[in-house]
Amino acid sequence: MTDLALSKPVATADAATRRASVLRRFSLTDAVFRNVTRASAILVLVMLGGVIISLIEGALPAIRAFGFGFLASESWNPVTEKFGALSPIYGTLVTSAIAMLIATPIGIGVAIFLTEICPPRLRRPIGVAIELLAGIPSIIYGIWGLFVFAPFLQTTLQPFLISTFGNVPGLQTLFAGPPYGIGILTAGIVLAIMVLPFVASISRDVFETVPSVLKEAAYGVGCTKWEVVRKVVIPYTRIGVIGGFMLGLGRALGETMAVTFVIGNAHKISGSILAPGTTISASIANEFTEADGALYTASLIELGLILFGITFVVLAISRLMLMRIEKKKG
């Protein structure tokens, strides 16, 4: 082998230059690939920056015209071009509050069922089914809410609420008015069904991070299942559960289609949760393409900016909390 190489010195020089050129090509492609991937990662940050800048730019006419009064005004009049964000913000917050009020206990219940009492053989199929619920597009919830769920509520739950609480002082205004079917309450319940899988699957994931030694120790001193959950699992995973709650809240606040179908789109603040209202996302979805006049469009974009701001903060808090529980696990 050595002889062969020595007998052909030309070939060796050839091989050396070839190797050098291959190495050069290697380091070049490596540098290119490295920088292309890094540019893509940075592009994610650019996207976020672009969203914020373009929304501010688009909202500028409305910000100039209304200032901070935009946040405090309830009027929404395309004819006189007087716009205020109060009623969409109110609707967004109230529907999300109803959704979380319903979805959180049920979601945590599902997680407790999956981690503590479900037979192992059913654990995966049920978990997958709940996750599939999360994958259904929101427009499906919307059409189902409009044609199936709202008429159902109109004839069952809503008359019941009105007849039960309609004469109770204090609750009177909350449950006043005719049963429309659609309205704030319906939107809240549909949202609850939508965010339930998120709360449930994240709670399940964080419940599974509890070391079995801790649970076994509690069972060992004679705790019941509920006591183990209440005194060991939930305290241990509190941050993660709150993180899951915030993630669900972020989803609920920004959800568009499911709400747009069933909220009724009325730009007014009503004391009754049975009355129609509107949310930020529903207003944008309903009115944006029909908005004529720069101020109208700009007002809707400013609504979008406000929504993005709120959800960004909520989701950021959620991430920070979930990161803490991941650190605990790893």
Add this chain to the structure above:
Amino acid sequence: MSLYEARKRRNAIYMGLSAGAAGLGLLMLFLILFALVWNGLAGLGLNVFTQMTSPPGGTGGLLNAIYGSLVMTFIGVAIGTPVGLLAGTYMAEYGRGTKLVTVVRFINDILLSAPSIVIGLFVYEVMVRRMGHFSAVAGGVALAIIVVPVVLRTTEDMLLLVPGALREAASALGLPRALVIRHIAYKAARAGLLTGVLLAIARVSGETAPLLFTALNNQFWSTDLNAPMANLPVVIFQFALSPYKDWQQLAWTGALLITLAVLTLSIVARVIASRRTLK
């Protein structure tokens, strides 16, 4: 003994409530699917796939909307997947542990759940307004922005699962980093990467909000990417809210089609992912 009884009773109550919660969740899934199949099947015929959306009263189909949805999903995935894949590669391979990666991961997780209607407004501002008209391309770009975080997240997770020893072995043979990633890490994580893309398609194919004011809608057959294009979600939105029975029927059928597509995609993605973990 009475304390013991009380504890047992309380345990039974709360465990019962938990089981009830799980039952309720499953019942909801069942109710929604049942309503979809019940209402959707009634209008499912050949005409859905062979005819265009028609004015109320005529027998129409969803052909142009199905076509438009496929086209825009394709554009979104074609643009979004490479970006997400490359960014995820940087985060799991080159930049592991750096500050940039921590920040990008944080922002990406927020974008993953950010309201999609805001993405629609963004694309309206940067594309539709500049170009002066709604277009299928704008719709595709809006979907791409939703695809990126999904693909990025799964790519990073899946590449992090590839054992370091595999990379070290390849490096020891003298392969440069770029080739190690392309020929070793990507191959080892292939199933996971595919799962990410499938999940992204599932996520995007039902998105309505970002298309409302980017692609808009179109009553007619159009293959012009530079013009408004019909798409299933927006057609469902408009038809469902119309007072016409035959339009509402088409909306239900469209909803059934989308749900079947999304559920199939997510189940296939799961099967692929679980097959990988079994190995």
